[in-house]
Amino acid sequence: MFGYRVPAPDQAMLISGGRRGMGTAPFRVVTGHGAFVSPVFxxxxxxxxAMCEAEVDENCVTHQGIALTVRAVIAFKVGNDKESIVNAGQRFLSDQDQMSVLTGRIFAGHLRSIIGSMTVEEIVTERQKLATEVLETSKAEMAKIGLIVDSLQIQSIDDGKTGYIAAMAAPHQAAIQRQAKIAQAQAAQASAEAEQAAARNQAEYARQTAVVKAEYTAQVDRAQAQAAQAGPLAAAHAQQEVLTAQTELAQRAAELRQQQLVAEVVRPAEAEAERIRVLALAEAERMKIQAEAAASNDRVALDRMLIDQLPLIVKEAAGGLAGANVNVLNGADGLGEIAAGLVGQGLTILDSVRQNLGTSRSLPDGEGAARARHLGPVD
Incomplete structure (x- = not known):
């Protein structure tokens, strides 16, 4: 539209000429909207x-008298309020590049002043403190020319060839290097330990694998050996059982033969010997009685004594038979034969005694005694 002007979003439109709406300012300030402007009047x-930038590269002397070269960057702009725009327009409207030059000079002066009151250690270790103090001291002066500072950054501090900062940093660098070496050594040690642990694990795994393989191989070998020996072992066990059975059979046959020999030879011989012993004992007892009777010349007493002693003789014979180890081959029949023989012998002796008693009654005493002396043994 003819005569209508609109400023950009980062611009302030300054309209000069006329008096309407300007107040105390030499021009009217329009921001954020357009306005009709008469092209003639x-x-x-x-x-x-917009944001502007100024750089500072200044040689400064510290409180210790050490020269430093400080480089800084200042970010600034014209204030958004009408007063700041009027102040900046009156000073920089014709040459707006001068804002950066003037701002740099202002900050250079304040930077030299503040660094002169600080030590190198403070400047190096407290850069933010330095920037804050420079901003605070320059704020009022910058406001007079309609400018505001958004930030101040100290880019570098250089002591030239004096080496002060390097010397100051040497202990820290040594400590850092020492810590770095320690850390590197620890890392190397940890790496070596890890490698050794890995090697040990691998060796242990290999050992366990070898042990398992060896055990498996041994088990297979044992199984194969047992399988190969199963047949011969079974045959040997069978043969051993046969030999054992044959040995037991032979032992049983020998025991049976021994029992047969005892029954057929030893026991009959022992029984015969015991019978002869019993008869000998009876004969001796009979002769003893006859001798006693002859000595007394009393036949009647002899006969009566013999009769009285006959049960004792038979008892002694039976006692001798009871003590003998006699094996009766014919069972009850054999036992009956032995008992019958003893009884028969007793009866024979008793009959002989009776005959002698009858003869003694008819014969004179002397003849009877003589016959008693000549009485033979009873079978």
Whole structure:
């Protein structure tokens, strides 16, 4: 539209000419909207409100008298309020590049002043403190020319060839290097330990694998050997059982033969010997009685004594038979034969005694005694 002007978002439109709406300012400030401007009676100019940058590279002397070269960057702009725009427009509208030059000079002066009151150690270790103090001291001066500072960054501090900062940093560098070496050594040691542990694990795994393989191989070999020996072992066990059975059979046959020999030879011989012994004992007892009777010349007493002693003789014979180890081959029949023989012998002796008693009654005493002396043994 003819005569209508609109400033950019980062610009302030300054309209000079006329008196309406300007107040105490030499021009009217328009931001954020447009305005009608008479091309004949009014003049329009634009002031940037964008962010600007100024660099400072200044040689400064510290409180210790050490020269430092300080490099800094300042970010600034024209204030958004009408007063700041008017102040900046009156000073920089015709040459807006001068804002960066003037700002750099202002900050250079304040930077030299503040560094002169600080030591190198403070400047190096407390850069933010330095920047804050420079901003605080320059704020009022920058406001007078309509500028505000957003930030101040100290880029570098250089002591030239004096080596002060390097000497100051040497202990820290040595400590850092020492810590770095320690850390490197620890890392190397940890790496070596890890490698050794890995090697040990691998060796242990290999050992366990070898042991398992050896055990498996041994088990297979044992199984194969047992399988190969199963047949011969079974045959040997069978043969051993046969030999054992044959040995037991032979032992049983020998025991049976021994029992047969005892029954057929030893026991009959022992029984015969015991019978002869019993008869000998009876004969001796009979002769003893006859001798006693002859000595007394009393036949009647002899006969009566013999009769009285006959049960004792038979008892002694039976006692001798009871003590003998006699094996009766014919069972009850054999036992009956032995008992019958003893009884028969007793009866024979008793009959002989009776005959002698009858003869003694008819014969004279002397003849009877003589016959008693000549009485033979009883079978």
């Amino acid at each position: 009014r003049k329009t100019r634009f002031l940037t409100l």
